[in-house]
Amino acid sequence: MLCLVPALAVTALTSAREPASLLLGIEGAGVATLLAVMVLARSDLVVPAIAVVAIPEGASLALGGGAILAPVLGSALLAAAELAFWSIDNAVPAKESTGVVIFRGLRLLTVCLIGCAGAFALYAISATPLSGGFDLTAIGIVSAVGVLVIVLWLGRAVLGYGAKP
Amino acid sequence: MTRRPTPRLAGYAALVALGGLGAVTLDRIAVLALVVPFAVWLARGLATAAPPSVELLGGPDRDRSAEGDELLWESEVRVRGAVGWLDLVLELPPGIQSGIAGARFRIRPSTGRFERVTWTLRPIRWGSYRLGPVTVRTQDRLGLVSYSQRLGEPARLRVYPSFERLRKLVPPARTQLSSGNRISRRHGEGLEFADIRAFTPGDRVRRVNWRVTARTGIAHVNDFHLERNADLILFVDSFADLELDQDSVLSLAVRAATALADGYLGERDRVGVVGFGGVVRWLLPGLGPRHFQKVVEALLDTQVVASYAWRDIDVLPSRVLPPSATVVALSPLLDARSVGALADLHHRGFDIVVLAIDPERFMATSSRIDPLALRFWRLLRVARRRSLQRAGMIVLDWPQGVDLETLLAQAREYRRFARRSAA
Numbered sequence: 001m002l003c004l005v006p007a008l009a010v011t012a013l014t015s016a017r018e019p020a021s022l023l024l025g026i027e028g029a030g031v032a033t034l035l036a037v038m039v040l041a042r043s044d045l046v047v048p049a050i051a052v053v054a055i056p057e058g059a060s061l062a063l064g065g066g067a068i069l070a071p072v073l074g075s076a077l078l079a080a081a082e083l084a085f086w087s088i089d090n091a092v093p094a095k096e097s098t099g100v101v102i103f104r105g106l107r108l109l110t111v112c113l114i115g116c117a118g119a120f121a122l123y124a125i126s127a128t129p130l131s132g133g134f135d136l137t138a139i140g141i142v143s144a145v146g147v148l149v150i151v152l153w154l155g156r157a158v159l160g161y162g163a164k165p
Numbered sequence: 166m167t168r169r170p171t172p173r174l175a176g177y178a179a180l181v182a183l184g185g186l187g188a189v190t191l192d193r194i195a196v197l198a199l200v201v202p203f204a205v206w207l208a209r210g211l212a213t214a215a216p217p218s219v220e221l222l223g224g225p226d227r228d229r230s231a232e233g234d235e236l237l238w239e240s241e242v243r244v245r246g247a248v249g250w251l252d253l254v255l256e257l258p259p260g261i262q263s264g265i266a267g268a269r270f271r272i273r274p275s276t277g278r279f280e281r282v283t284w285t286l287r288p289i290r291w292g293s294y295r296l297g298p299v300t301v302r303t304q305d306r307l308g309l310v311s312y313s314q315r316l317g318e319p320a321r322l323r324v325y326p327s328f329e330r331l332r333k334l335v336p337p338a339r340t341q342l343s344s345g346n347r348i349s350r351r352h353g354e355g356l357e358f359a360d361i362r363a364f365t366p367g368d369r370v371r372r373v374n375w376r377v378t379a380r381t382g383i384a385h386v387n388d389f390h391l392e393r394n395a396d397l398i399l400f401v402d403s404f405a406d407l408e409l410d411q412d413s414v415l416s417l418a419v420r421a422a423t424a425l426a427d428g429y430l431g432e433r434d435r436v437g438v439v440g441f442g443g444v445v446r447w448l449l450p451g452l453g454p455r456h457f458q459k460v461v462e463a464l465l466d467t468q469v470v471a472s473y474a475w476r477d478i479d480v481l482p483s484r485v486l487p488p489s490a491t492v493v494a495l496s497p498l499l500d501a502r503s504v505g506a507l508a509d510l511h512h513r514g515f516d517i518v519v520l521a522i523d524p525e526r527f528m529a530t531s532s533r534i535d536p537l538a539l540r541f542w543r544l545l546r547v548a549r550r551r552s553l554q555r556a557g558m559i560v561l562d563w564p565q566g567v568d569l570e571t572l573l574a575q576a577r578e579y580r581r582f583a584r585r586s587a588a
Contacts, residue, residue: 047176054180058187058196067195071202078202085173085308100273107306111209115202122201126194154211 023056030056034084043088050081071119075112082108166216166314174210174309177203210307217246219301221253221316228320230288232327238284240299240317244274248312252302253282256315260290260324260411289411291326291419293465295319325461326416328424329569334432335576337395337491338516345394345433355389362388396437396450396487397429398515399460402496402503403442406469407527414522418495419464421520421569425493426460437485438463441503443470447485478506491516497524498549508556517558518576521550526565 030052037045054077061070086104184200187193223240230236238255255268264285274280288294298317304310340349348357361374364384377385399422406415426436430452437450438460448463478486486492492515496503511517524546528534554560559579561572 044172047173047180051176051180051183054199055183058184058199061195061199062187062191062193067193067198070195070198074199074202077199078206082206089308111206112202114209115205118205119198119201122194122198 020060023060027053027056030054034080038084038087041088043085046081046084046088050077050084053077053080068123071116071123074119075115078115079108079112166219166312168216169311169313171304171308171311174207177207177309181207206307207309210305210309213247213307214305214310215246216312217244217248217303219244219251219303219314219316221299221301224317224320225286225296225322227322229323229325231325232288232291234288236286236288236322238286238296238320240282240284241279242272242274242282242301243277243279244303245276247276247306248274248303249306249308250274250303252300254300254302255284256297256300256319257286258294258296260288260292261294261296261322262287262289288322288324290416291324291465294322294324296322323462323465326420326423326464328420328427331424331428331570331573333570333573333577334425334428335491335493335518335573335580337397337434338580339489339491340391340393340395341435341487341489343394343435344392347393347395347432347434349391349393351391351393352388353391355392357390357392358387359390360388361385394432394452395429395434396490397425397434398437398439398450398486398490398492399425399464400439400441400492400494400496400507400510401464401467402494402498402500403440403444403467403469404500404503405497405524407497407524409527409529412527414497414524414527415467415469417522417563419467421495422464423461424569426457426464430454430457430460435487436460437487437490439481439485440464440467441476441506442467444468445476445480447481449484450487450490476502476506478509486510486513486515488514489516491518494519495522496520497522498546498553499524501549504549504553507553507558511553511556511558517553519550519553519558519560520569520572521560521562523562523564 030049033052034046034049037049057073057077061067181200181204184197184203188195188197220243221240222242224238226237226239240253242251242253244251251272251274253270253272255263257263257268264287268284270282270284272280272282286296297319298315300313300315302311302313304312337347340347340351348355352359361377362385364373364378364386368386372386374385374387401415401418401422403415403418406413408414422438426438429436433452435450435452436456438446438448440446440463446463446466448459451459492507492510494503494507494517496507496519498504498519498521507517507519525543550560550562559576561575561579563572
């Protein structure tokens, strides 16, 4: 069912004259899925449910509306996902300790703020009046490879993939 | 410590990848901006995630217990590293129950401080068990990587069977030469009056029956029964077993054998054990409270070992089966090898009492068995039981709802009736 969501979003983007109602419908289905996931306490389905909500939002942004709000929207999605995880995960019950609640809330807020700042920085970079060319393409390729290397290094260091037992 | 990515890590990474792909495909930086907070969460989580160092000490408070008793497993755990919570799961075999669901504790440890965790355990079936080790599970603070590790050494626990105290036992058909509490058929020194006979040189004067002597004019003396002990061999058939709700044929047999050993050793008889199955085990007959411990220890090791090899009693050393011993067999009569061994023992002159445990009491009522197969199985069992009865053995069915005491009363009646018939 989740595979249908991107297909519907693409259909809405390409063919429909008034895609807003379709996207709203998909997003509503995403919210309903998230609620169902929380009721069923299936932490492994939280991210797919968030994706169902996020894909219509992304499609809406692609259509050109409210791009400036995208970082805030992304932070809100992250907050929704984390709160959903928190409500399902009974490892640290929220009622047990006010300190834990405050700590986790502050941590989430910090990440959301950093995320927003990063996204706005991205906007700022993309808005610079630089045209394309060999130099910028080379910098882009090197940056992409660098990001990939960092991700692989983190994966190896944190998860132990490729490490000797 | 084993590390695994959580569904959150995989999901967030997929979202970020989807956002990046969407941004490139649609040529919209806003799509990428939508997933930047998720990327920040991933970056921060992966950069700060480090496996914690967990130290665990402790174990069970004893290495022996009885069925139904409570015992404690106390552990102290110390964590070094940033973790939000710690799951401690004590690995338990099926015969041991924990006071908490899944034997799982979840704690929020403070870094560097020992936290005490206590599991309350209850053995529900006799046996020799390995408890533990403890599996420790945790996640990093942002929930991206989960860690698990098995800590500590498994502990041995021997659970002794619970048994009923028997008030009356089946008297053995023959006694041995050592003194004991059983009244022998032979006459000699003892307390139980047996007969009056004519005086013979060597008889003690205190045993002269003066009334009979005065009446007959010939010296007569009282004769007494000797007081001797007997040898009892507990024959536990472990070829086949049926289990239902943590109880089984073998469990019942071992509990009954323990009760019989306790009763006969209390009467100063010698008790030995033969575990007859895929693996043949034995314990030489002995007496006394210490020997009871040995009997129970020997019974704890009884288990069903699948084997198709034909076994007979020739594999047993002769000292295990002393002459004139009484053999009490606990068997469901499901295997022809144990029936053959009992017939063999009977032919060699041993007094045999078979307590035939009804295996159907351990069959679930919902089990779907072909009625024809079930009927054939029952007929086979009846045929085996009758073949033993025809040979002259005491064979008693042990159905559900009958306790061992009642069964032994039936055996005594059977023996009394058989003696009267023989007379």
